Amino acid sequence: MLNWLFKTPSLPLDLSFLGADMHSHLLPGIDDGVGDAQExxxxxRQMKAYGYHHxxxxxxIIWDCYRNTPATIAEGLQTVRAACAEAGLDIQLDAAAEYFLDEHFSELLSxxxxxxxxxGKRVLVELPYTTPLMNxxxxxxxxxxHGYQPVLAHPERYAYYHADPTIFQKLSDQGCELQLNALSLTGHYGEGVTRTAEWLLKHRLVTFxxxxxHRISHVEQLKKLTKRKDLKDYPFQNYKLSPKGI
Structure with a gap:
């Protein structure tokens, strides 16, 4: 595993047109993401080799599972930043959160x-996977x-919307931005998710x-996107999240 720290992959994948990645789980031990700073x-390192600079x-933050706070996230961020510096890896690394729309989130908001x-005061939020919220x-x-811009994480993964994805047009019209998972375009989550992801792209509803x-195997699977030449022409707005732009 230590070899990961010193290996920069030589790959044809170029995601520099995105500039920034705004959804990942890179802080060790505080959710279902990476297990340690080495991973x-x-x-x-691999994402930087793909062209990301931020x-x-x-x-x-799911209060029944992961009771993260600004303090726990700041501590984890410092740990990973220090590990990157020790490994000689220069990249801009920041942290926000992915909020589950539960009672705790409502309490924070209220x-x-x-x-x-x-x-841009964007708040990344996620829904339950199995049962839709009524509201x-x-x-x-x-x-x-409350003065924030909601960004709905991976809308294509909510299976209860697969039969009628037009709900996402309505959410977009109401001002919600939508964030697609890159792996949803590779078949990683199954045919239904891929089909809905393609529908969202076709209807130009994806913002980010x-x-x-969550783990290095996810990063490695991004190589499958080399077959998607159309992605460079899609109006993703990831660049808005980085002071350096594209």
Missing amino acids: AVAMI LITTPH AGEPLLTLP TPEILFSIIG LGSDA
């Missing part, structure tokens, strides 16, 4: 607690009412393309 460094990692955001549009609209990388 984080290996993933970051990574905004987004640990889960209490006016500062949220961990992407640039999803209302919750997302309430986020806007994110890796949602």
Whole structure:
């Protein structure tokens, strides 16, 4: 495993047109992402080789599972930044969070607690995978009412919307940005997810393309995107999240 720290892959994949990745789980031990700093460094090194120059990692905040706070996330970020510096890896690394729309999130919002955001006061949120919330549009609209820009993580992975993905057009029209997982275009999550991902692209509803990388195998699977020449022409807005632009 130590070899990961010193190996820079020579690969044809070029994701420099994205500039920034805004969804990943690179902070060790605080959610279901990387297990240690060595794996984080290996993933970051490989993503830099793909052309990313800015990574905004987004640990889960799911109060029943991962009770992360700004303090725990800041500590994890410092750990990984220090490991990157020790490995001689120079890349801009920041952190926000991926908030599950649970009661804890509603309490934070109602209490006016500062949220961990992407640039532009964007809040990355996720829904349950198996059972739809009855008031999803209302919750997302309430986020806007509190002065934030909601970004819905991996909409293509919510199987209960596969039969009628037009819900995403409605959410987009109401002001919610949508973030597609890159691996959804590779078949990684199954045919239904890939089909919905392609529908979202076809209808120009995707704002951001994110890796949602939890482990190094996810980063390695991004190589499958070399077959997707159309992605460079898609109007992804990842560049808006990085001061360096593209």
